[in-house]
Amino acid sequence: MCIFCKIINGEIPAKVVYEDEHVLAFLDINPRNKGHTLVVPKKHYERFDEMPDDELCNFIKGVKKTVEVLKKLGFDGYNIVNNNGRVAGQEVNHVHFHVIPRYEGDGEVV
Ligand code: 5GP
Ligand code: ZN
Numbered sequence: 474m475c476i477f478c479k480i481i482n483g484e485i486p487a488k489v490v491y492e493d494e495h496v497l498a499f500l501d502i503n504p505r506n507k508g509h510t511l512v513v514p515k516k517h518y519e520r521f522d523e524m525p526d527d528e529l530c531n532f533i534k535g536v537k538k539t540v541e542v543l544k545k546l547g548f549d550g551y552n553i554v555n556n557n558g559r560v561a562g563q564e565v566n567h568v569h570f571h572v573i574p575r576y577e578g579d580g581e582v583v
Contacts, residue, residue: 477567496535506582508546508574519566520557548574552583
């Protein structure tokens with residue numbers, strides 16, 4: 474089982490930012506900025522394009538909800554990043570969107 478599936482199952486602890494029926498959002502263990510969060514579908518898919526459209530819709534809604542929760546950090550903007558394939562920098566083979574809050578003057582984060 475992959476590391477994110479273990480987090481979803483509760484076998485590995487994580488700091489949960491947002492959760493619903495379809496997605497789990499938790500803080501990245503190696504954050505690139507304050508509040509760096511990973512949003513994952515609860516069902517395992519390796520790549521973004523493998524997800525059926527209806528599941529993608531629920532997933533993207535969960536990403537939006539996560540951004541709304543993170544607003545309490547007072548960010549000035551945010552990046553959403555999704556890597557697919559090792560050549561693109563994907564280290565964990567379970568679909569995840571990075572939500573990286575940005576703050577004025579934080580420099581080159583992404
Ligand atoms: P990727 O390079 O695949 O797009 O991003 C994987 C991300 O997962 C990295 O930013 C890394 O810090 C994060 N990560 C890897 N293992 C764990 C873990 O066990 N817990 C948490 N919270 N994040 C993890
Ligand atoms: Zn998985």
